[in-house]
Amino acid sequence: MLAACASRRAALMERLPRTACAVLFGSREERRNADNAHRFRQSSDLLFLTDLSEPETVAVLTPGKDKRFTLLVRPRDRQAEIWAGRRAGLEGATELYGADQAFDIRELERRLYELLDGCEEVHMLIGDRPEHDELVGRVIARLRRNERNGGRAPRRIVDLGATLHELRLVKDEAAILNMRRSCAVTVEAHLLAMRACTAGKYEYEIEALVDYGFRRRNGLPGYQSIIAAGKSATVLHYVDCDQQLQPGQVLLVDAGCELAGFTGDVTRAYPIPAPGQKPVFTREQQQLYEIVLDAQLAAISVARPGATIEEIYTLICHRLAQGLCAIGLLSGDPASAVESGALRRFFPHRASHFLGLDVHDVGRYFPDDQPQRLQPGMVFTIEPGLYVQPDDPLGPDWQGIGIRIEDDILVTQTGHEVLTAELPKRIDEVLKLVGSGVTLLV
Numbered sequence: 001m002l003a004a005c006a007s008r009r010a011a012l013m014e015r016l017p018r019t020a021c022a023v024l025f026g027s028r029e030e031r032r033n034a035d036n037a038h039r040f041r042q043s044s045d046l047l048f049l050t051d052l053s054e055p056e057t058v059a060v061l062t063p064g065k066d067k068r069f070t071l072l073v074r075p076r077d078r079q080a081e082i083w084a085g086r087r088a089g090l091e092g093a094t095e096l097y098g099a100d101q102a103f104d105i106r107e108l109e110r111r112l113y114e115l116l117d118g119c120e121e122v123h124m125l126i127g128d129r130p131e132h133d134e135l136v137g138r139v140i141a142r143l144r145r146n147e148r149n150g151g152r153a154p155r156r157i158v159d160l161g162a163t164l165h166e167l168r169l170v171k172d173e174a175a176i177l178n179m180r181r182s183c184a185v186t187v188e189a190h191l192l193a194m195r196a197c198t199a200g201k202y203e204y205e206i207e208a209l210v211d212y213g214f215r216r217r218n219g220l221p222g223y224q225s226i227i228a229a230g231k232s233a234t235v236l237h238y239v240d241c242d243q244q245l246q247p248g249q250v251l252l253v254d255a256g257c258e259l260a261g262f263t264g265d266v267t268r269a270y271p272i273p274a275p276g277q278k279p280v281f282t283r284e285q286q287q288l289y290e291i292v293l294d295a296q297l298a299a300i301s302v303a304r305p306g307a308t309i310e311e312i313y314t315l316i317c318h319r320l321a322q323g324l325c326a327i328g329l330l331s332g333d334p335a336s337a338v339e340s341g342a343l344r345r346f347f348p349h350r351a352s353h354f355l356g357l358d359v360h361d362v363g364r365y366f367p368d369d370q371p372q373r374l375q376p377g378m379v380f381t382i383e384p385g386l387y388v389q390p391d392d393p394l395g396p397d398w399q400g401i402g403i404r405i406e407d408d409i410l411v412t413q414t415g416h417e418v419l420t421a422e423l424p425k426r427i428d429e430v431l432k433l434v435g436s437g438v439t440l441l442v
């Protein structure tokens, strides 16, 4: 990983003017309640460029200076480390993490002043945190006041996203390897959920198994898992996770494992069997499932370099509308159901996003006002869904069904690879697995 980080820094610096200075602020520890903190998660940009996962870290890249890579970190502190864990310290920052120089984070403002002196542009994430904007503004103002003594203040603040995030968008070999691993563990955890799915359990029991699937490989949820039985699944970001699974409902599980920073993002939906019974879709559930699966397979088949997420979304809308018209849930012809917005009653969300260190990963969808063309190395999701709200006038046989099928797609030179292909979604394969039982390997 550290070698990958070094080449990423080199690649970023190649894209920056020699007079630029890039400043990257790490995440801060977030308070959960009282004196409890949330588990620390480094900012994805900093993970990408340094792999240093400590709070109070700032990285500075100065491509035109002798020392191009500076880290500001917490210094070693025996007492603090006994309580809160070991630190890399200034020595580790240079020796382990490859910085050309390292400073105490408590000197941040003074060191930034030195580092920005003589640079024309500051590249940073503008508006990410007001205190960072303020700090950089303050340093620039001080430099300007010192110009009559020969100091030189930057003239421009440039959004770092344009360069850095385009780099993150096309995955390098190390990132692809990580994505493969996180997708593999994501599949394992989903298999546990499928096998354990029987009526009488609670949504949180399924969540516990998914978490177990992640943790036994040292992973964590890359985002808040959605474990939604029956009408819970018609809430797109359902997180309460406290309802009992009823026989005849569909269970929707949207969960992805984050490993070494990179996350998978997968959704499956399947019928909940009564204990001792075989799982079976109702006619209405199966009709919706088949339409979603057909749309997803059609969309996956066109994923290749040069295609756009916009085209894929349009294709999905038309396939879903076609299916819904065919079974009478939408009237008229499919094209006008899409055009008029009638489809949104059952399909209210988009169908893809980039995937990587962030579940909704960086990368522009419309660079220069044109849809982004897929390139080898991009990873994105394809996730059509259909939802019938609990109060929909279609009546009780349809109400409260939520189906989504989501896989993670790597764009290759010649087409694509489904990184989560091992997780069944064909109806016969799914029904064989669901409720078949889990023996925990501990």
Ligand SMILES: [Mn+2]
Binding pocket: 265, 353, 381, 383, 406
């Ligand atoms: Mn997703």
